[in-house]
Amino acid sequence: MPESRVLLMIAASLNPDLLRTPHEMGLEVVLAAAVAPADDSLYDVHLAVDELDEEAVLDAVRDHLGHGGRIDAVATFHEGALHVAARIAAELGLPGNSPEAVRAMRDKFLTGQRLTEAGVGTPDTRVAHTFSEARAAAAELGYPLVLKPQASAASQGVTKVANETELGAAFDNITGLYAPEAFHDGAYSVPNVAHIYAYPQAQGVLIQEYVSGDEFAVDMVYGDGKYRLLAIHDKPYPFAEPHFIEGAYATPSALSESEQALLVDTAVAALKALGATVGGAHVEMRLTDEGPKIIEVNGRLGGTTAFVQESIRESTGVWGPREYLRAVLGEPVEFTAKAQPTPAGFSPLLADRSGEIARFAGAEEVMDVPGVIGVRWMAKPGDHVVIKYPENPVSCFALILARGETREQVLSALEGAEKVLIPVYTD
Incomplete structure (x- = not known):
C-alpha cells in the first residue's frame, strides 16, 4: 500500500471544512499554527508556532524534517500566511507561488506596477509615506480617489475621498492602523485585524484613481501552465461609499458570455503578469466603460472563512479547496463543473451598533427562511462589536448561504435572513 503524502498546512481556520479536505483526499496533515483546532482529528502533527512568522515556521519545519518527518506539499488558506507558505515551498523545492509572486500580489503598489507594465487594466496608483507625497499624488491623479493600505485585507481603511480635507483624514487613518492592538468604543473592544494582514515592509498608503463600474470576484485554480475558472x-x-465593506455575492454571473470571458481573460493575464504559477486566486475587478480594471489580486482562494467556496460548490459542484490542494501537490488542474450551474450566493450579516452581544434573535428560525441552506457564526454571545469604519471593518456576526432556482430567489433568501437574524445586546 503506497505511503500517504504529507501536506504542510500553514495556519488553522475558522472553517473546519478546509482542514477536513486534506484527510478526505488521503493526505496526512502537519499543521503549523499558534493554536490548533479543538478537533484534533483535523490534523496529524501540530507544530506550535506563530504562523505569520516565516523564520519561526521555517525553524519548526526544519526541526520536523530533521527528526524524520516528511513534507510533500505546502498550502495555506490564510492571507497573512501566504508569504510564509511561499518561502517554505521555495526552500523545499515544492510546487507553489514564489515569494516574489506573493509579494507582487500582497503589495498592492507592486501589483499596480506589474499590471501596468504588462498592459493589464488597473487603476492608476501611487504610494505615499508622507502627506505631502499624498497631496502631490492627488494633484497628479485628480479627485475622486481611493486611499487604502499598501498591503492589508478585509477592506480595512479603504476610503473614497473627494477633496484635500478628506484626503488628509483618510491618510491619517491609514497610517495609524498598524500600531493599535485593539479598537475601542467606550467599554467595548475588538482586536485590530491589521496585525493579521499587514505585510512586512509594505506599510505605505496607496493613492488610487477611482474607477466606476459594477464589481466582480473571479476565483481560479492554476498550475502546470493552466488557469481554470471556478x-x-x-x-x-x-x-456604501465612501467605504467598501463587502456585501452579498451571487453566482453564476448575470453578465453575457462574452463579458464573462473578458473578465476571465483579464484575471489570467493579471496572474501571469504577477508571476503566479501554482495555487488559487481571488481576483476582484470592476467592469468599466474602458473594459475590466483589476482592483486587487489575492493569491489565495476567496472567502475561505466566508462562504465563497461553498457558494461555488452549490452552484458548480466543484470544491475549490480540493482543487487548490491538487495543484500544490503537482496534480493536473482538471475538473468538471455542472453544465448548468445552480444559482447560489451568500451575504454577511452586519451588526448595527457597538455593544456586547447577549444572544441572537431568530437563531433557530433563520434556517426556515426559504432558500437558506447554511449559517456560519462569526461571533458568539459575550463578544464585543465595535462599529468604527473604516479602520475596523469587522462587524459581521454571521454569514448566510443560500440556493435557489433563480438569482431572485437567492437574493430574497439572503434579504429574508437579514430580517430574521438579529443580534441582541446586553444593554
Whole structure:
C-alpha cells in the first residue's frame, strides 16, 4: 500500500471544512499554527508556532524534517500566511507561488506596477509615506480617489475621498492602523485585524484613481501552465461609499458570455503578469466603460472563512479547496463543473451598533427562511462589536448561504435572513 503524502498546512481556520479536505483526499496533515483546532482529528502533527512568522515556521519545519518527518506539499488558506507558505515551498523545492509572486500580489503598489507594465487594466496608483507625497499624488491623479493600505485585507481603511480635507483624514487613518492592538468604543473592544494582514515592509498608503463600474470576484485554480475558472461572483448591491465593506455575492454571473470571458481573460493575464504559477486566486475587478480594471489580486482562494467556496460548490459542484490542494501537490488542474450551474450566493450579516452581544434573535428560525441552506457564526454571545469604519471593518456576526432556482430567489433568501437574524445586546 503506497505511503500517504504529507501536506504542510500553514495556519488553522475558522472553517473546519478546509482542514477536513486534506484527510478526505488521503493526505496526512502537519499543521503549523499558534493554536490548533479543538478537533484534533483535523490534523496529524501540530507544530506550535506563530504562523505569520516565516523564520519561526521555517525553524519548526526544519526541526520536523530533521527528526524524520516528511513534507510533500505546502498550502495555506490564510492571507497573512501566504508569504510564509511561499518561502517554505521555495526552500523545499515544492510546487507553489514564489515569494516574489506573493509579494507582487500582497503589495498592492507592486501589483499596480506589474499590471501596468504588462498592459493589464488597473487603476492608476501611487504610494505615499508622507502627506505631502499624498497631496502631490492627488494633484497628479485628480479627485475622486481611493486611499487604502499598501498591503492589508478585509477592506480595512479603504476610503473614497473627494477633496484635500478628506484626503488628509483618510491618510491619517491609514497610517495609524498598524500600531493599535485593539479598537475601542467606550467599554467595548475588538482586536485590530491589521496585525493579521499587514505585510512586512509594505506599510505605505496607496493613492488610487477611482474607477466606476459594477464589481466582480473571479476565483481560479492554476498550475502546470493552466488557469481554470471556478466561478465568477457578481456583487449585486453597490458599496456604501465612501467605504467598501463587502456585501452579498451571487453566482453564476448575470453578465453575457462574452463579458464573462473578458473578465476571465483579464484575471489570467493579471496572474501571469504577477508571476503566479501554482495555487488559487481571488481576483476582484470592476467592469468599466474602458473594459475590466483589476482592483486587487489575492493569491489565495476567496472567502475561505466566508462562504465563497461553498457558494461555488452549490452552484458548480466543484470544491475549490480540493482543487487548490491538487495543484500544490503537482496534480493536473482538471475538473468538471455542472453544465448548468445552480444559482447560489451568500451575504454577511452586519451588526448595527457597538455593544456586547447577549444572544441572537431568530437563531433557530433563520434556517426556515426559504432558500437558506447554511449559517456560519462569526461571533458568539459575550463578544464585543465595535462599529468604527473604516479602520475596523469587522462587524459581521454571521454569514448566510443560500440556493435557489433563480438569482431572485437567492437574493430574497439572503434579504429574508437579514430580517430574521438579529443580534441582541446586553444593554
